[in-house]
Structure formats: structure tokens, C-alpha cells
Amino acid sequence: MKEKEKVLVAVAGQPNSGKSTVFNMLTGARQHVANYPGVTVEKKSGTFRHQNARIELVDLPGTYSLTSYSLEERIARDFILHEKPALVVDIVDASNLKRNLYLTFQLLEMEIPVVIDLNMMDVAERRGYEIDTRELKRQTGAPVVPTIANKGKGKRELRKAIFEASRRKETLKPFRIDYGPLEPILKELQGKLSANAKPSAGYPLRWLAVKLMEGDSEAKRIVEKHFEDPGEILGYVETKRQEFASQHNEAPERFIAIRRYQRADEIVKHSLREKRKVTLTLSDRIDKVVCNRFLGPVIVAGVIYALYELSIVEGYKLTAYSWPVLAWFKELVASILPSPGFIEEPFIRSLTLGVVDGIIAVLNYVPIFLILFTLIAILEDTGYMPRMAFILDRIFRHFGLHGQSTLPLILGGVYVGG
Numbered sequence: 001m002k003e004k005e006k007v008l009v010a011v012a013g014q015p016n017s018g019k020s021t022v023f024n025m026l027t028g029a030r031q032h033v034a035n036y037p038g039v040t041v042e043k044k045s046g047t048f049r050h051q052n053a054r055i056e057l058v059d060l061p062g063t064y065s066l067t068s069y070s071l072e073e074r075i076a077r078d079f080i081l082h083e084k085p086a087l088v089v090d091i092v093d094a095s096n097l098k099r100n101l102y103l104t105f106q107l108l109e110m111e112i113p114v115v116i117d118l119n120m121m122d123v124a125e126r127r128g129y130e131i132d133t134r135e136l137k138r139q140t141g142a143p144v145v146p147t148i149a150n151k152g153k154g155k156r157e158l159r160k161a162i163f164e165a166s167r168r169k170e171t172l173k174p175f176r177i178d179y180g181p182l183e184p185i186l187k188e189l190q191g192k193l194s195a196n197a198k199p200s201a202g203y204p205l206r207w208l209a210v211k212l213m214e215g216d217s218e219a220k221r222i223v224e225k226h227f228e229d230p231g232e233i234l235g236y237v238e239t240k241r242q243e244f245a246s247q248h249n250e251a252p253e254r255f256i257a258i259r260r261y262q263r264a265d266e267i268v269k270h271s272l273r274e275k276r277k278v279t280l281t282l283s284d285r286i287d288k289v290v291c292n293r294f295l296g297p298v299i300v301a302g303v304i305y306a307l308y309e310l311s312i313v314e315g316y317k318l319t320a321y322s323w324p325v326l327a328w329f330k331e332l333v334a335s336i337l338p339s340p341g342f343i344e345e346p347f348i349r350s351l352t353l354g355v356v357d358g359i360i361a362v363l364n365y366v367p368i369f370l371i372l373f374t375l376i377a378i379l380e381d382t383g384y385m386p387r388m389a390f391i392l393d394r395i396f397r398h399f400g401l402h403g404q405s406t407l408p409l410i411l412g413g414v415y416v417g418g
Contacts, residue, residue, distance in 0.1 A: 007055050007166045010080055013091030014103055015062040015386065018119040020044075021149040022091050023059045026159065050163040058085070066106045068218040069401070077218070080110060081203065086166045087113035089158075094124035094131060094146070097272055101264035102257075104140065108175035111204040113168065114142040115161050117154075121146045128275050135271040141175055174206070177263050179256060181248065182213060185240050189213070192233055193223075201226035212237045213244075214253040283383070290384065296391045303388070304410065307375055315368035322367060326360045376407070 013019035027046025044059040060079060061072035068074055080088060088107050092100040097118075107114050118124075118131060133144040145161045147154030179186065189209040197205075203222060211219035212234075224230045244252050290299050333356050337349040379385045385407065393403030 005053055007053055007163075008083065008085040009055055009057050009162060009166065010060055010076075010083075010085040010088045011057050011091065012060045012076060012080075012088050012103065012107060013062060014064050014093065014100055017062070017091045017093040017100060018149050019062055019091040020059065022089075022117055022119055022147065022158075023057060025147075025149045025152055025155050027057055048159065050159050053163055053166070055159075055162060055166070057089075058083075064103060066103070066110075067214070068216050069405075074218060080107075080112060085112070087115060087162065089115050089117055089162060090142075091117050091119050094118040094121045095127055095129065097124075097129075097131065098261070098264045098268045101267060102260055104142075105175070105177060105260050105263065108140060108142065109177070109204070109207045109210065111174050111207065113165050114140075115158075115165050116140065116142050116144045117158055118144060118146040119149050121154075122148045122151070130273045130275050132271045132273070136267065139267045139270060174204075176206070177259055179210070179259050182244065182252065182255065185213065185244070186210065189233075189237065189240075192236060193227060196228040196230075196233060198226050198228060210256065213241060214256055215241065215251075287387070290387055291390060296387075300388055300391050303379070303384070307372065307410065310375060311368055311372035315371045318367035319364055323364060326363060330356050330360060376410075 011019060011023050013022075023044065023046065026048055028048070045056060046059075047054055047056050049055070058079065060076040063070070063073045063076050066073055066077040079085075090104050090107055092104060104114070104116060116136070118133065118136075121131075124131065131146070133146060137144045143161045143165060145154060145158045147158055149155075186206065186209045189212065190205045193201075193205045193208060201222075203226070208219055208222065212223070220234060223233050227233060241252050244250075244255070248255065290296060330353070334349075334353060337352055338346040340346065340349060376385075379388070389403035389406045391403075392406050396403060396405050
């Protein structure tokens with residue numbers, strides 16, 4: 001590697017995996033914040049030096065998946081596809097290995113070098129888990145580094161693994177999940193994509209085939225832009241999707257998700273061992289209730305009703321105290337302005353009072369919004385918002401939405417009447 005050569009590295013991970021803590025551990029104060037082009041999502045980047053290399057890390061938005069359902073998912077995936085980093089550091093919560101592997105699989109399927117950072121190892125140990133990192137590396141084909149980022153443990157080992165992975169020249173064997181009855185379709189679809197690829201189509205074909213069978217909207221755009229005869233390809237995909245759903249009584253995207261979780265379960269069985277039985281944590285006990293198949297939706301409905309009752313109904317009652325103050329302010333401004341005539345009103349008076357009326361109309365809702373956003377902050381801090389998204393995800397998918405559409409639904413649909 002040449003002296004002072006710059007290496008671009010992406011940092012990905014699910015929310016609450018300690019991704020930002022790992023990023024801060026690696027880069028220290030050498031970081032800056034901007035926005036991704038054209039969007040308000042924050043882009044954080046930083047650097048560190050190892051031997052003769054300058055490693056630039058880009059902290060991608062936290063996401064559970066790499067689909068097209070949310071802006072964060074599209075930004076993370078587009079950065080990997082178009083910016084082409086040398087590798088991706090996948091931050092995995094060691095205490096929730098099975099759940100976190102779902103994102104890991106999608107990164108590996110993109111055929112980009114991955115370094116798996118097993119973070120929060122202390123939490124995993126407290127829960128009685130022992131992870132065989134060598135077996136995990138053998139199963140995934142990616143280097144595995146255990147860390148405890150909030151204590152700075154594993155920093156040197158992780159930096160070394162990133163440096164060595166960036167220098168690796170040999171072609172890595174692509175990670176594959178056996179999708180069973182979908183495999184013949186994926187193989188034929190790969191052939192069609194290969195035969196119709198334009199020079200600009202530098203995408204992993206198997207990954208693209210899987211995404212097309214998932215019904216991914218961004219994958220369809222890629223085909224329309226970078227492949228010849230997109231109509232034939234997309235027509236074939238839609239036909240096969242319908243045939244599969246009819247034959248197996250299950251949507252292809254759901255079948256693919258189940259296969260990934262099954263593969264994650266197999267890896268966990270081989271690489272994770274429970275040293276001792278640990279009683280359920282408070283969080284686990286709460287999950288058993290709030291995420292219950294039957295009780296969960298009832299609790300969600302109750303929470304949404306409580307949000308409405310406390311913020312809209314009770315908040316509106318508070319306007320009885322704020323409105324007289326706002327009305328007094330308007331009268332004060334009106335008394336200062338030129339008096340109206342018998343037939344016409346002075347332009348300055350009319351304009352100023354119009355502006356005051358607009359300000360009052362907004363300020364009148366301040367008590368409602370204060371209560372609403374305070375309650376939403378409480379739901380997020382207690383961890384109930386992602387649980388709500390998990391419960392509503394399956395319902396929303398029938399309408400082409402995602403579990404993360406929960407908050408926009410609350411703000412725009414339930415309260416504003418959007």
C-alpha cells in the first residue's frame with residue numbers, strides 16, 4: 001500500500017448495536033458532520049491512521065435491513081453500491097446475534113468485503129453467552145473482532161482487522177444462502193441479467209436477482225437504467241413472483257426473510273453457547289407482554305389512543321389558558337397601528353394584523369405539540385417505538401409500507417388528518 005493512501009470504509013449496523021460508539025472509539029475527535037446530498041439525513045465521517053494508511057470511516061444510518069422501505073435504508077445501500085468503499089465494518093450486537101445477522105447477510109450478499117465487529121461482548125457475557133469467533137468466521141467467511149466499545153476494548157484489534165481487510169487482494173468467495181425452491185428462478189434471472197447488462201451495470205447479479213424477487217422498487221430502477229430490454233426482465237420477475245406466491249402460498253419476500261432467519265439460527269447454533277441459564281431480563285419480560293401476538297396489537301391501539309387523548313384532547317383544554325394571552329397580544333398590536341377608516345383599512349394595519357393572526361394560529365397549537373412530542377420522546381427512550389414498528393410491520397407491508405412508517409402515521413394520519 002502506498003504511503004498515505006486513503007481507504008474508504010463504511011460502518012453499518014442495526015440501531016442500538018453501539019455503532020456510533022464504535023465509530024467514536026475508532027476516530028476519536030477526528031470527525032465531521034454533514035448531510036447526504038439532497039436529504040436531511042446526517043452524514044458523519046472520521047479518520048484514523050494505521051501504519052502507512054489513512055482510513056476514512058463513514059457512519060451509515062442505523063438500519064435493520066437494506067431494502068427500499070425507508071430513506072435510511074436507501075442511503076446506506078446506495079452509499080455501498082455507488083461510493084464503492086473498500087470494505088464495510090458491520091457492527092453486531094453480540095447479545096442479539098441472531099437478529100443482527102439479518103443485516104450481515106445482506107451486506108455479504110452484496111459481495112463487498114465485510115469485517116464483523118462483535119460489539120457489547122460484556123452484555124453477552126452477562127447473559128451467559130459464549131461466542132466462538134473462529135466458527136462464526138468460518139460460517140460467514142468474514143473476519144470477526146470482539147469489542148466492548150464503550151470501554152475502548154478491542155480498538156487496536158479492530159483497526160488492524162480493517163487495515164488488513166483493505167489490503168487483501170484475493171477475491172473472496174461470495175456468501176450464499178440457499179433459497180431452496182427459489183434457486184432455479186434466481187439462476188435463470190441471473191442469466192437474463194448477465195445477457196442484458198450494459199457497461200454501466202456493475203452490480204452483483206445474484207444480489208440483484210434476490211432483490212428483484214423481493215419486489216424491491218430500487219432494484220427495478222437499476223434494471224430500467226442499466227440493463228437492455230428491462231421490460232422483458234421485469235415482466236419475467238413479476239410472472240415468477242406470482243407463480244411462486246401461488247404455488248407456495250407465501251410472498252417471495254417473506255420466504256426470503258424466513259430463509260435468512262433460518263440460516264442465522266443455524267449459525268447461532270454452531271457458534272454460540274450458553275454457559276449458564278440466565279433468568280429473563282426486565283426488557284425480555286416486557287417484550288413477552290408488549291410484543292405478544294394477541295396482546296401486542298391491543299396495547300398498540302391503547303398507546304395510540306392515549307397519545308391522542310393526552311395530546312389532542314387534554315392539550316386543547318390548555319389552549320383555554322393560552323388563548324386569552326394571545327388575544328390580548330393581538331389587541332395590543334391593533335391599538336398601536338393606525339386606526340381603520342369608515343370604508344377602508346390602512347394597508348400597514350391589515351398586513352401586520354394578518355401576520356399576527358398567522359403567528360397566533362401556530363402558537364395556539366404549542367401546548368398540543370409540546371405534549372405530543374414529549375410523549376413520543378418517552379416512547380422512543382423506553383424502546384417502545386421500535387416494538388410498535390415491529391408489531392405493525394406485517395400490517396403495513398400489505399399497503400407497500402414498512403414498520404418504520406409508524407411515526408409518520410401517528411403524526412400525519414392520526415392527528416393531522418393526513
